Amino acid sequence: MSIIKKFLFLFSLIFICVFGITLYIHHLHIKAMINFIRQEEKQTQESFALNLEFFTKGIKTLAYDYTYWDEMVEFVKNKDQEWAKENLIPPLNTYNVDFIWVYGLSGDLVYFVSRKEGVKDILPLSNLNKENLEKLFSQSHFKNYYLRTKYGMLAISSATIHPTFDSQRKTPACGYFFAAKLWDQSYLDNLKKITRLSLVIDYLDTQFVLPSSIFIISVNYPLKDQNEKTIGFLRGWKELEYVRALDEQIHIQTFFSAIFFIFLLFIIGLSIHFWVTKPLVLSTKIIKTGNTGNPEQLNSLNTNTKEFLLLRENIKESFNKSKMLKEELKIRKEAEEKIKKLNRLFYLLSQINQLIVHVDKADKLFMDVCRLAVEEAGYRMCWIGLVDKATKTVKPVAWWGYVDGYLDTIDISVDSQIPEGKGPSGEIIRSGKYFVCNDIENASYMQPWRKEALKRNYRATAGFPLRLGMEVIGVLRVYASEVDFFTEEEIKLLNELAGDISFAIEYLKKEEEKKKKEEELKNAYEKLKNLQAQLIQAAKLASLGQLSAGVAHEINNPLVGVLNNVQLLKMMLEEKKEIPPDELKEILVSIEESGLRCKKIVQNMLSFSHASIAGFEQVSLNSIIENTVSLIENEYNLQNVLIERKLKAELPLILGDRQLLQQALLDLLNNSLWAIKKKETSGTITLTTDYDAENKMAVLLVSDTGIGIPKENLGHLFEPFFTTKEVGEGTGLGLAIVYDIFKRHRATIEVESQVNLGTTFKIKFPV
Amino acid sequence: MTVQKGNKEVLVVDDDLIVRDFLTRFLSKQGFVVKLVMSGQAAIEVLKEKNFDIVFLDIRMPFVDGITVYNQIKNKNPQLKFVLMSGYAVEDSLKDILGQKNVFYIKKPFDIEELEEIIKQLK
Numbered sequence: 001m002s003i004i005k006k007f008l009f010l011f012s013l014i015f016i017c018v019f020g021i022t023l024y025i026h027h028l029h030i031k032a033m034i035n036f037i038r039q040e041e042k043q044t045q046e047s048f049a050l051n052l053e054f055f056t057k058g059i060k061t062l063a064y065d066y067t068y069w070d071e072m073v074e075f076v077k078n079k080d081q082e083w084a085k086e087n088l089i090p091p092l093n094t095y096n097v098d099f100i101w102v103y104g105l106s107g108d109l110v111y112f113v114s115r116k117e118g119v120k121d122i123l124p125l126s127n128l129n130k131e132n133l134e135k136l137f138s139q140s141h142f143k144n145y146y147l148r149t150k151y152g153m154l155a156i157s158s159a160t161i162h163p164t165f166d167s168q169r170k171t172p173a174c175g176y177f178f179a180a181k182l183w184d185q186s187y188l189d190n191l192k193k194i195t196r197l198s199l200v201i202d203y204l205d206t207q208f209v210l211p212s213s214i215f216i217i218s219v220n221y222p223l224k225d226q227n228e229k230t231i232g233f234l235r236g237w238k239e240l241e242y243v244r245a246l247d248e249q250i251h252i253q254t255f256f257s258a259i260f261f262i263f264l265l266f267i268i269g270l271s272i273h274f275w276v277t278k279p280l281v282l283s284t285k286i287i288k289t290g291n292t293g294n295p296e297q298l299n300s301l302n303t304n305t306k307e308f309l310l311l312r313e314n315i316k317e318s319f320n321k322s323k324m325l326k327e328e329l330k331i332r333k334e335a336e337e338k339i340k341k342l343n344r345l346f347y348l349l350s351q352i353n354q355l356i357v358h359v360d361k362a363d364k365l366f367m368d369v370c371r372l373a374v375e376e377a378g379y380r381m382c383w384i385g386l387v388d389k390a391t392k393t394v395k396p397v398a399w400w401g402y403v404d405g406y407l408d409t410i411d412i413s414v415d416s417q418i419p420e421g422k423g424p425s426g427e428i429i430r431s432g433k434y435f436v437c438n439d440i441e442n443a444s445y446m447q448p449w450r451k452e453a454l455k456r457n458y459r460a461t462a463g464f465p466l467r468l469g470m471e472v473i474g475v476l477r478v479y480a481s482e483v484d485f486f487t488e489e490e491i492k493l494l495n496e497l498a499g500d501i502s503f504a505i506e507y508l509k510k511e512e513e514k515k516k517k518e519e520e521l522k523n524a525y526e527k528l529k530n531l532q533a534q535l536i537q538a539a540k541l542a543s544l545g546q547l548s549a550g551v552a553h554e555i556n557n558p559l560v561g562v563l564n565n566v567q568l569l570k571m572m573l574e575e576k577k578e579i580p581p582d583e584l585k586e587i588l589v590s591i592e593e594s595g596l597r598c599k600k601i602v603q604n605m606l607s608f609s610h611a612s613i614a615g616f617e618q619v620s621l622n623s624i625i626e627n628t629v630s631l632i633e634n635e636y637n638l639q640n641v642l643i644e645r646k647l648k649a650e651l652p653l654i655l656g657d658r659q660l661l662q663q664a665l666l667d668l669l670n671n672s673l674w675a676i677k678k679k680e681t682s683g684t685i686t687l688t689t690d691y692d693a694e695n696k697m698a699v700l701l702v703s704d705t706g707i708g709i710p711k712e713n714l715g716h717l718f719e720p721f722f723t724t725k726e727v728g729e730g731t732g733l734g735l736a737i738v739y740d741i742f743k744r745h746r747a748t749i750e751v752e753s754q755v756n757l758g759t760t761f762k763i764k765f766p767v
Numbered sequence: 768m769t770v771q772k773g774n775k776e777v778l779v780v781d782d783d784l785i786v787r788d789f790l791t792r793f794l795s796k797q798g799f800v801v802k803l804v805m806s807g808q809a810a811i812e813v814l815k816e817k818n819f820d821i822v823f824l825d826i827r828m829p830f831v832d833g834i835t836v837y838n839q840i841k842n843k844n845p846q847l848k849f850v851l852m853s854g855y856a857v858e859d860s861l862k863d864i865l866g867q868k869n870v871f872y873i874k875k876p877f878d879i880e881e882l883e884e885i886i887k888q889l890k
Contacts, residue, residue: 554854556855556874556875556876558785559876560876563877564877564879568879590789637829638832640830682830
């Protein structure tokens with residue numbers, strides 16, 4: 001039970017006790033007062049009765065004294081008025097009686113006298129006849145009764161008249177005597193003076209109401225007629241004013257005592273409250289809530305009580321200590337939370353990185369990233385959207401967690417001109433920067449999405465750009481169910497994560513392209529291989545065609561020698577002229593030489609163009625050179641290009657395809673011819689063979705005095721379709737085929753060239 | 768080796784001995800005075816010194832070819848008649864020359880009838 005309650009209880013108890021005691025005293029006082037009043041009333045009644053008796057004693061005494069008197073008996077008989085005047089008027093004053101009546105036995109009024117002026121006709125007995133009188137005195141010789149008259153209540157004493165000796169009234173009555181006192185106002189006033197009561201005669205006509213107060217005491221004297229019937233009351237009362245004053249005084253004293261006591265209690269209570277309970281309660285409260293509450297509260301413990309000042313200092317000290325402890329705990333807890341969260345994120349990162357290493361499809365990667373983000377990192381929802389360039393919109397491609405149709409409620413565009421493009425995702429894609437909103441409910445810019453987001457308990461969200469190279473191609477969005485979920489570290493790691501995903505997208509794209517390219521390359525290679533075979537053949541035929549043109553000329557000249565000489569001979573024979581034997585022989589020799597020349601040309605050509613059946617065989621490099629050169633030498637000479645041969649005698653045979661080698665050599669020669677012609681009108685091609693005994697290589701050098709090859713082109717020399725020739729001059733296939741052919745012979749090719757001085761091809765064949 | 772025949776003098780220009788031999792023999796039999804040279808250079812020199820009536824000129828020759836010889840000589844002697852000879856089917860370089868006055872063209876080996884026809888016109 002708290003101290004306040006205890007004090008309240010104590011005070012209530014004291015209050016109730018005091019209240020009870022006060023009530024009890026009051027009760028005793030009232031009781032004593034009432035007893036006193038009753039006693040007073042009783043005394044008053046007794047004294048009133050005595051007074052009344054004293055006042056009525058006059059008429060009773062008169063009625064008694066004057067009725068056993070012989071003179072009175074005589075008077076009734078003789079009715080002597082003189083006597084009456086002498087004897088009956090004086091007693092009025094002596095006995096203080098107002099009226100006297102004397103009746104005879106037959107009911108006749110013998111005498112009437114009144115002391116009251118103006119009251120002559122009061123004849124209360126006028127209705128008395130013999131019968132009534134006899135009846136009145138039938139029980140007793142004396143009769144006291146009251147009679148109401150118009151002047152007031154009449155107190156009557158009556159008696160029968162007897163002779164003097166008969167005081168016992170044994171003799172029959174001689175007449176009747178009535179004495180009366182009128183209770184008029186003056187009478188009552190006198191009585192009042194004596195009794196000190198307010199008096200009134202109640203005739204029972206109306207309900208008599210006494211003034212109501214317990215301080216009023218009253219007396220009621222019944223007034224009875226001759227028949228013992230109550231015809232009224234003499235009522236008297238008086239207020240006990242001093243008692244009332246005393247009572248009021250007691251009341252006031254009690255009241256003020258109570259007030260004073262309550263006030264005292266109040267003061268004591270307040271003092272206790274301010275000096276003890278309040279500081280105590282406050283101290284308790286500060287101690288209780290100090291760790292979480294406002295430390296400023298301490299200042300409110302404003303007291304000058306020594307003990308509490310000490311307590312305040314102690315609280316302050318312990319409070320500071322606990323505050324420090326608490327802060328330390330808070331920091332530690334926060335750090336732990338942070339570490340936990342970061343650990344979770346790191347785990348997510350590592351999981352996703354593993355995924356990136358193993359995944360081979362972007363769709364699967366996206367879905368797995370979303371799943372891991374929700375399951376491992378505790379996001380409420382995660383989705384990935386990609387930009388559709390055609391519609392300029394962002395299409396969600398993967399999502400996980402509590403989605404509940406959220407993605408259907410949002411339309412995202414990358415176009416900043418329309419409302420759908422002004423959202424976080426659109427902004428992320430345009431700017432390439434991440435986005436964080438740690439309080440969806442209160443961020444004004446989240447208004448368009450707030451209702452749907454809060455419906456699904458998304459309280460915070462963040463978004464990160466996904467890139468392909470420099471271009472932003474999508475967005476990674478995460479949602480959390482807690483406000484302020486995204487800390488700086490978290491954002492940093494998520495940004496890294498988005499970077500990793502971007503890397504993966506790029507990697508996957510490259511892989512895909514690589515695969516595609518590999519496939520294409522493979523196909524192209526197959527095609528090329530086929531084409532190459534065809535090309536070699538075609539190039540061969542092309543070379544042949546070129547050759548044919550030269551050869552045609554070569555062969556046409558000897559044909560002149562054969563054909564035209566024969567025709568000439570025919571003409572000469574037809575002329576039937578004798579042909580001198582010398583001349584004939586000359587012609588025939590010419591024909592023969594011409595024929596032989598034709599044969600040689602045809603042979604060389606055949607050896608070139610025949611498809612090789614044997615394939616690789618032991619061939620002589622020198623003979624291949626001779627054969628090839630013989631085909632073109634004339635032609636070259638015609639173009640002012642000399643072909644010099646420096647052939648090593650006894651050169652070892654090499655393993656090769658004669659036909660291919662001839663073609664390669666022809667192409668090299670053609671190349672040299674072109675290079676020379678490009679520079680000037682004439683030049684020299686030198687063909688050299690040698691034997692490198694050390695490396696067991698047969699070496700062929702083809703040098704020309706042509707334009708040379710610029711350094712930058714040397715590397716491209718053997719690439720297919722690389723050419724410096726003008727359009728129409730060459731296909732760019734020549735040297736590529738040459739290279740291919742020599743490679744087939746496991747030969748190495750070196751090129752040395754100086755611009756404007758010439759080029760040397762050095763081919764080394766293994767022996 | 769010269770042969771007298773009327774007063775028409777012929778210069779045969781060819782680098783091939785076989786062709787030179789045949790033409791000498793054939794033209795001599797037709798009564799032309801035939802002189803031989805074996806290069807374009809020699810032909811230009813000879814034609815500058817002496818006026819011939821006809822030149823049998825091979826187009827394809829090393830260093831100085833028949834076209835060069837024709838171009839250098841045609842204005843010097845407008846009366847000179849040229850018989851251009853070639854072993855090639857089509858000679859692009861002849862496009863501008865063929866159809867000119869005093870220019871004839873014949874392919875090797877010679878069609879004897881065609882040759883005779885040309886000689887008939889030359890006489």
